[in-house]
Amino acid sequence: MLLLQPQKKYFKRGDLAEQEKKEYEAKHNIKRIEEQPSTSTQEPDHPNTIAVDEDKLPMNISRQEVIRRLRDRTEPIRLFGESDYEAFQRLRKLEIMAPDINKGLRNDFKAAMDELEQDNIDELIKQETGESDAQKINLKVVEDNTSLESLRKMAAKLGKGDENHDCDVILKTMQFLLRCWAKELNEMPPEKKKTVQWKTQSAIRRQTEAYLAPLCSKLKKRTVSQDILEYLAGIIGHVLNRDYVQASAVYLQMAIGNAPWPIGVTMVGIHARTGREKIFSQQIAHVLNDETQRKFIQGLKRIMTVCQRLYPTDPSKSLEYNAVKPI
Incomplete structure (x- = not known):
């Protein structure tokens, strides 16, 4: 076997698979076509630049904004083997198909806190501008x-x-x-x-x-x-x-x-009792x-x-x- 050289006592399994593949191609007269490297998508020189095909839209928002929007929709920020541009394309598809985001239940306590905070800010502004003589913020x-x-x-x-x-x-x-x-x-x-x-x-x-x-x-x-x-x-x-x-x-x-x-039988008898x-x-x-x-x-x-x-x-x-x- 050609894989086992005189100066070596072992060989790799990958080399054995490659040798068997070549022998099979030679036996059946199969010619291998070398794959040409794709010029459509290449690794960018700068981390903030992304090279895309001419028929694809450019990534016009930052990666941080893509992550934020995906998290708002409770979607994974990156799938297995997904590039930044592919995540951007997935976000665009989600926003087109489902433009409304389900925010879930409304936080009434936070809304009340925000409203109270805004009232306090308005009252303080009035005090500074002299529109209110009150020295403290009170509830109505x-x-x-x-x-x-x-x-x-x-x-x-x-x-x-x-x-x-x-x-x-x-x-x-x-x-x-x-x-x-x-x-x-x-x-x-x-x-x-x-x-x-x-x-x-x-x-x-x-x-x-x-x-x-x-x-x-x-x-x-x-x-x-x-x-x-x-x-x-x-x-x-x-x-x-x-x-x-x-x-x-x-x-x-x-x-x-x-x-x-009630678990199982919810009514005893055929006729309901009075009252x-x-x-x-x-x-x-x-x-x-x-x-x-x-x-x-x-x-x-x-x-x-x-x-x-x-x-x-x-x-x-x-x-x-x-x-x-x-x-």
């Missing part, structure tokens, strides 16, 4: 001369069958607690209003107000469903009586319900219905916590008494 509060004692008197007839009265008491109580929350934030010292904690609490308060807006609109129009109105009346009644443990129990029953998750629909309505987990209900249920829990902090009661009637601390 609209007074209506409502007190906790007046709400407690109105709550004496809560849940007695008068739905219009129940809607009025629930609406006024939620608005009253939101005003109290805003006043608490406004009364903080000016040096604390520059901290991240104050901005976070202000953004949470504004987000809570936005979450409760659909519920307040339904209460004004008297379009709240009967089962939710019963739960809200129970929660507000216990909150005004400063019995936060019972209010939390009613809240949990409204939010997650007490029905077991079965009414029994089932008390076991619905309303937080699972839609996103709007989930938001106002979350906002309701926040104002319950604020009420417990502003109007404390006995530890036996408080929920997580040691965990509720002032700002």
Whole structure:
């Protein structure tokens, strides 16, 4: 064998494969055509320059911009064996076929923080230009001369069958607690209003107000469903009586319900029992219905916590008494 030279005791497997290939071509009279190097795409001399064919569009954006746009679309920034220009072509194809990017769920907390930050910037600009005499940034509060004692008197007839009265008491109580929350934030010292904690609490308060807006609109129009109105009346009644443990129990029953998750058989017997629909309505987990209900249920829990902090009661009637601390 020609591969095994006198001065060598071994040979490479690649050399053996190449020798066998040549013997096979000679045996079958096969002529090998040498491959010509392609002149269309060559390695660039500079890392920022890319040589392309004349029939292809030039890469008119940087590699960093291509990476950013691909990551915005949750696409890989480079496939196996892909060049920078091929990644650019893939990005162009994605932008042509799907111009709209799915941003996913909206971050309401970040939006509230951004809105609050913009309001602070606008207020500071007014102070510098002399358009505002205020020396500190406050949250807007609209007074209506409502007190906790007046709400407690109105709550004496809560849940007695008068739905219009129940809607009025629930609406006024939620608005009253939101005003109290805003006043608490406004009364903080000016040096604390520059901290991240104050901005976070202000953004949470504004987000809570936005979450409760659909519920307040339904209460004004008297379009709240009967089962939710019963739960809200129970929660507000216990909150005004400063019995936060019972209010939390009613809240949990409204939010997650007490029905077991059905697996397999969901109905026993052929005929449904009398009043079965009414029994089932008390076991619905309303937080699972839609996103709007989930938001106002979350906002309701926040104002319950604020009420417990502003109007404390006995530890036996408080929920997580040691965990509720002032700002």
